Amino acid sequence: MLTGSRGASFGGVRTCHSVHMCPWCGAKILAVRAENIQAAADALHEAGYGLYLGSHVLRHYGRQQYGSLRRGQRGGLVVVLHDSWRGAFGSAGRPWRRLRDEFGIVGYERAFEDTWGPATGWHLHWHVLWVTSRPLTEEEFERFRRRLAEMWRDAVLGAGGYEVSTTCDRPGCPCEGRGHGTDVRPINAGEQDAAARYLYKDGDKGRAGIGLELARGDLKDGRGHLRMSPLQLGDLAAAELAETGETDGPFVTAYREREFGVNGIRKHYRTQSLNRTLDGLVEQDERTDAEIAADDGQDLVPIAVIPAETWYRHIVRHTGRRLALLRATESLGEVGVRTLIEGWGLEWGRDVLPAPAEGPPASQA
Template identity: 50%
Template sequence: MSLGKTFRGCGRRLIAGAATVTGGPGGAAFTGVMTCGMVHMCAWCASRILAARAAYAQEAAEAWVANGGGIVMSAHTLRHYARQKFGTLRKRERGGLVAVLHDSWSKAYGHRSGKMWQQAKAVHGVIGVLRSFEDTWGEKSGFHLHFHAMWFTARPLTEAEVEAFGETLSARWGTAVVASGGYSVSKAHGVRVDHIDVTEAGAVGRYLFKDGDHARVEPIDGLGAEMAFGSDKLGQTAGRLGPFQLGDAAATGEAAHVEAWQEREYGVHGVRKMYLSNGMKARLAALGVVDDRTDAEIAADDGEGRVPLALLPRDTWYQHVVPIKGRRLALIHAAEAGGAGSVRVLIESWGLVWGRDVLPAPEPETAE
């Protein structure tokens, strides 16, 4: 149902002469196949990227607090209707909800915010911000786009100071949304300041990067998956679907879901999943919090501790694995369950010949 060739080739198109099934304590994976690195679209790549970003955000919050700083969490939303389009940030096409969202942020807190925001930052002790993008879709309500933000303050704010900061955020957001072409937002719903325990394992990651909650695929598991995908979307109970839920629905071929999925696929191009304000990367690095990898680099990282289990030559891969739904995932599950032995049993259950159609992985070389 998707339009992009890069996304459609992820996990399917070979970049080597064969696909290799690998396995180990950290799960199983394929090597020798393309990864798209599209965090907004691809469940396989998003599982790795969101876990890495969630871990970074959690580490950043803990390090900042441990060094005497404060953290304030907030959510920034738009008033929306089903008739409104997702939109795009592409040049000469910029428009729709995604453009209103980004323009509102820029005018309220970004490079177009003016001196009043700079003064407000000084009053509230704001040093910087880490922001994440999130979206859901509902057949009756349409697209719901919003930002979550983690504000870094020079010191922990009192309850009264947090409330005052929330008032400032809300007032500026409301004005900026209207100025950006959006509908006026209520004081109660435009900006919400949330109180979470940043020392709780995974709390920050779950807050900022939870839209992959239905995309739990290996090799990310355990704490990494919990941080990235820990909490179900509230939108699910309100008739809204998260990105990968929408993808599942579109895969059934239902027209409304396919249209929404393709509209989102076009519109999410160029949208940053995570944004870190100027100077914060260096400040966090000084505290020992560093992850300079791009989304593509994270997606292509096969992790440590995995060993090759089986090689699937080009003809076998394209004729007997890729075209048949569920076989790639079945290979991953077999590798996790019992290593090379389980992979061989699965391969032979498909009528393929071990040693001809699928080759055992070569023995690792040992130093003499």
């Protein structure tokens, strides 16, 4: 286990730089992306730009397949999500140009996320940080929100998806009348809405707010077995395979479906117009995913060594333990790791070892 200014990670492992599938490489890559997003948002706010956090989702059912963007095999929900974005906000489209000019959109940062539930299936969606040349007035923002919702609804239908709502009249619904396809909230400093304060809510703890929301999907938990993150699904699939030996169980099947379908999906995308705006405002880490994954970092400090036997027998096979280790390391360091593993019935100094000053041996995780 390693810890540093960018959070916790696992060391002594081979890197694959897979941001979607690998809990080691993904955590390192997404930590850098979160820092970039937070630094960009802070700089844009200081320069007087308007910031708006949005999400664009699909109406889906358990029977629908994840799908793939692979050539010759395009289909499923991922194609609907991808083509809907292109239809609504593709830079070559006239509707996008009208939207951009009407509301002074400088650009956006977009992040892909997916979760799965045994009853409702795959939930694929975009999170977006919209940036305008100045904060919109209340009336302008309401028009902006409606236009985004309507453009997304029309594009989803055009891409072959089910119609998503733009308004809702159900009493007590969490969407607050905004509908279930698109949600947009202002996150400019000074806004009174709880979502607006999210941008800076963790500032006193040295943690990113909007950076975490857009980049660190690997740190988010689903709603138990009703809906789970990819890492949670992976843990359940590993446990299911270890316990039953069956390769066609529901968790293993779902995990393998995602493993095939997520290939080629861009985890993060920032428009060139927003990149140009940021050039004169803030320095960004421009390393590729592979470069980030291969870099152990100079400020990383080893705090524990997990022997391979402990890793595969007591951690990989148990749902949520890998994520719990990362969180314990980030919050309390060695004390957190020791408390956690002892709570699992393991022995500090035998099952998990304190890290030597020179770092973990190459043969251990």
